[in-house]
Amino acid sequence: MDFEEIYKTYWQKVYRLCMGYVNHTDQAKDLAQETFVKVWRQLPNFRGESAIGTWIFRITTNTCLRQIQKEKRMPKSELPPHMKLETSEVTIENHIQFLHQCISELKEIDRIIISLELEDIDQKEIAKIVGISEGNVRVKIHRIKEKLTKKFKENGY
Template sequence: MTEKSYLQKIEEHKGIILKVVNLYADDLEDRKDLYQEIILQSWHAYPRFEGSSKFSTWLYRISLNVALTFLNKRKKVEKIKEGSTTDIFVEPHELSERADFLYRAIKQLAEIDRSIIMLHLDGFNNTEISEIIGISKGNTNVKLHRIKQQLATILNQK
């Protein structure tokens, strides 16, 4: 496993990292920090990538784990700062109006639910989602059904 092969795979799957970053980081500095942290952690883990799963599945798992850790650290910092709020990030020029609407709805979901729906929207089947998230396939099926209902409710309120 060489640096060249790693960089090539990261470039091919850059969209995965960007999706995770956009769903879990609100401002530009946080997005930059999270992106760099995902790259760093995936580079450290790359020698242990055995190829038993697709690279995209492996990268999603790393990205989501790093994002959730990042988010937990941010929450601790925000508790220290009284009254701080963050706006939902979506750059208007980067997303269509419909995609912007959907991103905003997804941002209202619980952290794990965001991960599940994002993977589903990216075409992963429920078995793959359960492997990436680390929950049973049955639990994934139930959660996905409930997430869809919750999103429908959110989207219909607007």
């Protein structure tokens, strides 16, 4: 599989996975782009010990986690009131944005698992990516979905 084919096949999935981490369109695009730069550079070293998608999602996850670590070291500034999300507008876009916000508030491992689950990645592959058993992945997915459902109900969605 050449790089162009990999890019076309995985761009949307990598972007959505990044959105699950940062919940910001431009930042997610930057992280996805950074991921593909790493994939392009490391492609000759890919040994095929796992599926190419698993390898790419691991790179994506590591890229996002490094960015989050950098941001934790920098002070955060509050958005001006006119730029905050208007919650009175109940649209599909707002639901999706709220979902990404809820996901970004989860523990690191839970964010990875649910983001991969939302990408329809096989639970066996998720287990390999995060380094836990397949049974543990199933339990975590169930619990994460319960948490997210509760947050949606609490916020009137």
